Amino acid sequence: xxxxxxxxxxxxxxxxxxxxxxxxxxxxxxxxxxxxxxxxxxxxxxxxxxxxxxxxxxxxxxxxxxxxxxxxxxxxxxxxxxxxxxxxxxxxxxxxxxxxxxxxxxxxxxxxxxxxxxxxxxxxxxxxxxx
Amino acid sequence: xxxxxxxxxxxxxxxxxxxxxxxxxxxxxxxxxxxxxxxxxxxxxxxxxxxxxxxxxxxxxxxxxxxxxxxxxxxxxxxxxxxxxxxxxxxxxxxxxxxxxxxxxxxxxxxxxxxxxxxxxxxxxxxxxxxxxxxxxxxxxxxxxxxxxxxxxxxxxxxxxxxxxxxxxxxxxxxxxxxxxxxxxxxxxxxxxxxxxxxxxxxxxxxxxxxxxxxxxxxxxxxxxxxxxxxxxxxxxxxxxxxxxxxxxxxxxxxxxxxxxxxxxxxxxxxxxxxxxxxxxxxxxxxxxxxxxxxxxxxxxxxxxxxxxxxxxxxxxxxxxxxxxxxxxxxxxxxxxxxxxxxxxxxxxxxxxxxxxxxxxxxxxxxxxxxxxxxxxxxxxxxxxxxxxx
Ligand SMILES: [Zn+2]
Numbered sequence: 001x002x003x004x005x006x007x008x009x010x011x012x013x014x015x016x017x018x019x020x021x022x023x024x025x026x027x028x029x030x031x032x033x034x035x036x037x038x039x040x041x042x043x044x045x046x047x048x049x050x051x052x053x054x055x056x057x058x059x060x061x062x063x064x065x066x067x068x069x070x071x072x073x074x075x076x077x078x079x080x081x082x083x084x085x086x087x088x089x090x091x092x093x094x095x096x097x098x099x100x101x102x103x104x105x106x107x108x109x110x111x112x113x114x115x116x117x118x119x120x121x122x123x124x125x126x127x128x129x130x131x
Numbered sequence: 132x133x134x135x136x137x138x139x140x141x142x143x144x145x146x147x148x149x150x151x152x153x154x155x156x157x158x159x160x161x162x163x164x165x166x167x168x169x170x171x172x173x174x175x176x177x178x179x180x181x182x183x184x185x186x187x188x189x190x191x192x193x194x195x196x197x198x199x200x201x202x203x204x205x206x207x208x209x210x211x212x213x214x215x216x217x218x219x220x221x222x223x224x225x226x227x228x229x230x231x232x233x234x235x236x237x238x239x240x241x242x243x244x245x246x247x248x249x250x251x252x253x254x255x256x257x258x259x260x261x262x263x264x265x266x267x268x269x270x271x272x273x274x275x276x277x278x279x280x281x282x283x284x285x286x287x288x289x290x291x292x293x294x295x296x297x298x299x300x301x302x303x304x305x306x307x308x309x310x311x312x313x314x315x316x317x318x319x320x321x322x323x324x325x326x327x328x329x330x331x332x333x334x335x336x337x338x339x340x341x342x343x344x345x346x347x348x349x350x351x352x353x354x355x356x357x358x359x360x361x362x363x364x365x366x367x368x369x370x371x372x373x374x375x376x377x378x379x380x381x382x383x384x385x386x387x388x389x390x391x392x393x394x395x396x397x398x399x400x401x402x403x404x405x406x407x408x409x410x411x412x413x414x415x416x417x418x419x420x421x422x423x424x425x426x427x428x429x430x431x432x433x434x435x436x437x438x439x440x441x442x443x444x445x446x447x448x449x450x451x452x453x454x455x456x457x458x459x460x461x462x463x464x465x466x467x468x469x470x471x472x473x474x475x476x477x478x479x480x481x482x483x484x485x486x487x488x489x490x491x492x493x494x495x496x497x498x499x500x501x502x503x504x505x506x507x508x509x510x511x512x513x514x515x516x517x518x519x520x521x
Contacts, residue, residue, distance in 0.1 A: 012266030022266075043381035044267035050380035070288070070385055070508075072280035073333045074272065076252045083277050084284075085383050092381025095509075097271050108288040125270050 007079040011122020018045055020059055022123040030062040030114050030126045032090050043092035064114035065089045066128065073103045086112055086128050100129040133370075133400055138224035138235075139358035140366040140518065142171025142351035143476045149315045149464060151345035152245045156188050157198045159240035159347045164199055167349035172361050173234060178351075180205040180232030182223055184215035186241045186347075186467040195238065205232040211375070211512025212504025213414065215239075216350065216472035218514035220500075221371030223352035233354040240347030241467020250343050250468055251275040252331065264378075268509065275468075276340060276417070277332040278508030282385045283419035284334055289386055289434065294334055296437030297418040298325035301338050301461050303445035304415065308458025310487040315342045316462040325418075339418040341460035341470065348472045350479075364483040365521040370401030373514045386434075388420075389513030390427035390501055398429070401517035403497060405429040410481040410492045411452055412474035412500040415459040416507075421445075424501055425452075428515070447490040456481065456490035471502030475516065482520040496520045 014022050024031045033045035037054035048055050071084025082098040084106075098106055099117060112128035119125055144166030151159060160183070168175060181203045183191045191208035195201075205226050211218055216239055223235035243250050254272050261269075286292045302322055308314040320338060328338040358365055376389035398404055405428060413428075415421045422436040430452060431439035444450035457463050457477040460470040478500040480486045498518050505511035 010270050012270050013261040014266055015261070015263070017263075018266065041381070043378075044264055046263070069383065070281045070285035072277045072284055072335075074252075074274065074277045075329075075333070076276070076331045077272070081272055083271055083273060084281055085385070093378070093383040094381065095268050095271055095273065108285060119270060122270075127271075 007081055009117060009119040009125055011119040012125070017047055021045055025116060025126055026123045028116055030064050031059045032062045032088065032092060033057050034060045041090045041092050043094045063089045065131065066112055068098065068106060068108055068110045068112055069093050070108055071098055071106055082106060097127045098129065099127045132228060134221065134224035134228050135369050135400055136367055137228035137355065138352050138368045139355060140220070140350060140368065140475070140479050141353040141358055141361050141363060142167040142173065143349070143479050144170055145348045145464070145473060145476050146346040146466065147313045148346050149313065149344040150244050151242045156240055156242060157195065160187060160195055160238045161199050163240060163347045163349035164236055164238050167236070167351045171351045171353070171363060173351060175199060175201060177234045178236045179203050180223060180226055180235035182207045182219040182235060182237040184208060184239070185210040186239055186469055203232070211373070211514065213416065213469035214471045214502030214504035214512045214514040215469065217475060217500055217502035217516055218373045218512065220350060220352055220368065220475055220516050221373060221514065224368045224371060227352065227354045233357055235352040237350040237352065237472070238347065239349070239467060239469060239472040241469065242345040243343055243468055244345045251340060273509060275506060276335060278506045279417045279419055280332040280335045281508040282423060285385045286419065286423065287334060290437065292422065292437040294326045295322050296441050297339055297422060298322040299441045299443070300415070300418040300421045300445065301325045303443060304455055304459045304461040306446045307456045307490050308462035310489045311458045311463050314458040314463035315344055335417055335419065341416050341465045342462065343468065344464050344466055346464055346466035348466065348476055350472065350475055366479050366482045367519045367521045368516060369403065369519050370397040370517040371515065372396035372400070373512065375510065375512050377510045385508055388423050388427050388503055388507060389511060390424045390503070390515065393513045393515040394428035394501070397515040397517050403517060407497050408499050409495045410456070410478060410498040411454045412478040412498070413454050414470055414474060414501055414503045415455055415461045416465070416470060416503070418461070420503055420507060421454070423507070424503060428499065428501060447492060453490070453492050456486050469504065471504060471514065474500040474502055478518055482518055
């Protein structure tokens with residue numbers, strides 16, 4: 001339970017392109033980038049859609065709900081942590097940590113919900129916890 | 132234009148060291164180059180094409196061409212991680228077929244042990260301008276081992292693959308490594324020993340991982356008219372292919388690798404099929420890497436890799452598909468944390484009939500070498516070559 005409290009998280013190296021994503025994270029909101037030409041959301045966010053190459057993309061707020069696609073508990077670390085992909089309700093799968101839970105009881109396809117965890121001097125990181 | 136029959140592997144060398152405390156990085160590159168050229172019966176003045184990747188010092192070809200005193204008219208420093216050197220064999224053949232060079236030298240070297248590099252269990256630090264993916268990945272702690280472990284976890288979930296099945300891959304490699312005097316790990320291990328070794332990142336145990344070694348190797352690829360004049364057995368390139376597999380904008384699928392595409396393309400170019408292969412060099416950073424590539428290359432159905440590798444099927448003289456008969460990255464050598472070059476070397480030894488007698492495949496006339504570089508669970512480069520003994 002104390003896992004994320006003890007684990008120091010490095011801040012993301014923010015580029016101009018994704019500043020808004022991190023500003024939103026600071027307010028506890030998870031954004032995804034959606035293309036208005038093909039209608040698909042993608043991750044990580046880009047201004048030009050990686051599916052149809054349209055530049056008509058916009059930020060939309062995600063529901064924060066998803067399921068674990070895959071994960072691994074990194075045992076060989078000062079503080080063990082779970083790293084994996086979560087399939088967002090909006091479609092894209094994002095790399096993240098699964099936190100605030102018993103790491104030995106995680107399962108693929110398990111429902112999760114977003115939480116935000118502070119970094120060392122940067123905006124918080126969206127992570128997920130069992131729903 | 133096809134590269135089929137347009138180039139031959141004439142010289143190979145694998146550095147015997149596994150811990151290079153007293154030699155420099157450039158020195159290892161040059162020692163390997165010298166070894167491979169001598170093996171071919173060529174000199175450095177015959178070399179007119181040079182290939183290297185991110186393990187080379189400085190700006191790669193600029194630094195190494197000068198250090199070795201080469202005069203070349205074609206260079207290529209494409210870096211797809213550990214698969215680079217398999218890809219370089221294909222690129223060398225393309226350059227030779229296009230008349231851009233006749234004697235292509237490929238080198239690899241590294242000293243991760245001597246330099247005390249934290250290799251597989253620490254997130255790789257970012258230098259310079261971060262890659263676009265970096266802010267969305269690095270803070271979460273991806274390491275080499277935990278992202279390959281993500282692939283293994285999903286494979287187990289979807290297909291019922293077991294730790295015992297994965298362990299058979301290490302067991303097979305260890306059976307081969309016992310005959311390699313240079314192998315870092317020479318002891319034969321059992322399935323029980325693999326699954327009872329410490330968990331590094333679920334579901335991968337310590338013995339599911341490759342070794343960390345210093346060293347290097349080199350390959351000389353030549354035009355047919357050069358190969359015809361040399362005394363060594365002739366190893367002809369029949370097909371090659373490369374692919375970059377990504378997260379596809381968030382449509383992540385960890386159940387397959389780029390080998391799905393490179394295998395199909397290389398076999399098509401060669402005009403042969405997986406079941407024709409007498410020997411397979413398969414990139415083995417982890418046991419799961421081997422299992423997924425075997426499926427993707429078409430040696431068995433997707434999801435059936437666990438059953439395919441079990442019960443010694445990869446052990447030379449025992450199973451149907453002898454693999455990594457030098458002990459591979461899992462037991463022998465993974466120089467510079469890049470295992471592609473040594474995959475080509477053992478395939479050439481098998482085709483020449485120069486593998487250790489205990490692991491030499493009888494009448495070995497067709498072989499495949501396949502590499503995966505980068506991270507199987509994040510993004511990776513795949514490269515395949517099909518080789519024939521002429
Ligand atoms: Zn689009």
